[in-house]
Amino acid sequence: MEHPRRAQILRAIVEDYVHSREPVGSKALVERHRLPVSSATVRNDMAALEEDGLIVAPHTSSGRIPTDRGYRLFVDQISALQPLTPAQRRAIQVFLDGADDLDDIMERTVRLLAQLTHQAAVIQYPVRTGITVRHVELVDLGADTLLVILIPTSGRVVQRSVALAAPLDEARVLELRSLLLARLLAAPLDTVPSALADLEVAVPEALGDAARAVGDALTVLAAASDEHRLVLAGTANLARFSGDFPQSISPVLEALEEQVTMLRLLSEMQQDERGVAVRIGSEQGDDPLAEASVVATGYGPHAASKVGIVGPTRMDYPTTMASVRAVARYLSKNLGE
Known part of the structure; x- marks a missing residue:
């Protein structure tokens, strides 16, 4: 973004809205983030962000919330993912080390990822070429x-x-x-x-x-x-966020259960230089997941198989992206890759 202050304000709006689920106003931004400008200046910047389609007012005379485009710009500006804490890394290693076989590893991985992110987690069984x-x-x-x-x-x-x-x-x-x-x-x-x-x-x-x-x-x-099987965990987490799906949560749950939609989407997602791929809301077109976000990454040989989460567009993207990447790396290590 050409205007650093507007980028800072957008970032603050996303962070506050993700935390509170309440529309964010200019006065609150100045106070919470100690911005060195007046509320009037912030309102002008917010008007420019709204004109660019990055934020929107859900109600008359209310604060603003991010649009899918706003979330995308926010995600693209995350320069580096914070590593997990030593305690989190140890917990992942211990949890995955206790697995008995491949099925157990898959089950443990999605349960762990659902617990870490508080979203629905999904994993594709390792792709093995040449199966006849x-x-x-x-x-x-x-x-x-x-x-x-x-x-x-x-x-x-x-x-x-x-x-x-x-x-x-x-x-x-x-x-x-x-x-x-x-x-x-x-x-x-x-x-x-x-x-x-x-x-x-x-x-x-x-x-x-x-x-x-x-x-x-x-x-x-x-x-x-x-290689076509998916394992799911944490779909009950989505019920906690049912208010974050403007139309209905049903298409998201159905897409997860059918698996065909998820398999297609995961196969299309290509991870970026940070090691993750993020699809946000309407970027998925008329897809049943058009009101959700998907964060995924590859694991195993050539990162051919995918592991990730599905949740509302209002999510803690930095933490979620870091958790998905970390779990994928430990999974690859445990599978001997």
């Missing part, structure tokens, strides 16, 4: 139901039951399994949907309905493999 289909199995459960089992080379077995329109005898089940293995054996997981796209019309007519149901199940199972 090792085996597909179909088990007849009776009552016109098949259990579809997908075994990738990552070792994580995933399964899903499907209801059939008509029963299949053992020979037909074995035939369908053979057709599936011919298409999927050693295929990369991300190619499963395309490999099964024409399965229904390619199999004998008697297997058409079953092939469609099983193909749909395998597509879901492939997408649910480790």
Whole structure:
């Protein structure tokens, strides 16, 4: 920003509003931050900030609050993130060191991050390249139901039951399994949907309905493999901030539960020179998260997997950014990266 004093006033407005959730007036700014100018001068600067779309008056004759653009400018002007205290760093290390396996590490990480930031935390399972289909199995459960089992080379077995329109005898089940293995054996997981796209019309007519149901199940199972899985914690924290979501908190909660939106957003976020990425409110367009902010960073090889938080735009960005970065670094260390 070309005007240092206006940048200082914007920073003060953001900090005060995040702390109090109350619109900020010129007199309060002068008193709290001991600004060496009069209230009238601050009001003029606030009028200029409002004209630039950085702050807005939520009510007539009230103080001002930051807009999404105001938060963005504030975040961009954070030159360096404050390191966590020694006590916080020790707590992170001890908490993560106690994990038994990868699943436990993921669960502990999001719980820890939710506690540190008081926001909803999310983590993507480590991305491992080159995962392919090792085996597909179909088990007849009776009552016109098949259990579809997908075994990738990552070792994580995933399964899903499907209801059939008509029963299949053992020979037909074995035939369908053979057709599936011919298409999927050693295929990369991300190619499963395309490999099964024409399965229904390619199999004998008697297997058409079953092939469609099983193909749909395998597509879901492939997408649910480790590198596409998210673990969440702290969604209850968002309820404490429900008043910070102007329309409704429901779209945010639904986006977190669906995971597809979060996976897409996390994959698009590129961390900056400070080691974090921040998306603020309307920067996400018509996204269900357009009334929320997301702070994330990468971990693991090439920072390919993401860990971060979701919360209202009114958040303590410096502390949150520092916490996300610190947890990601300890996580990478614990995973041997």
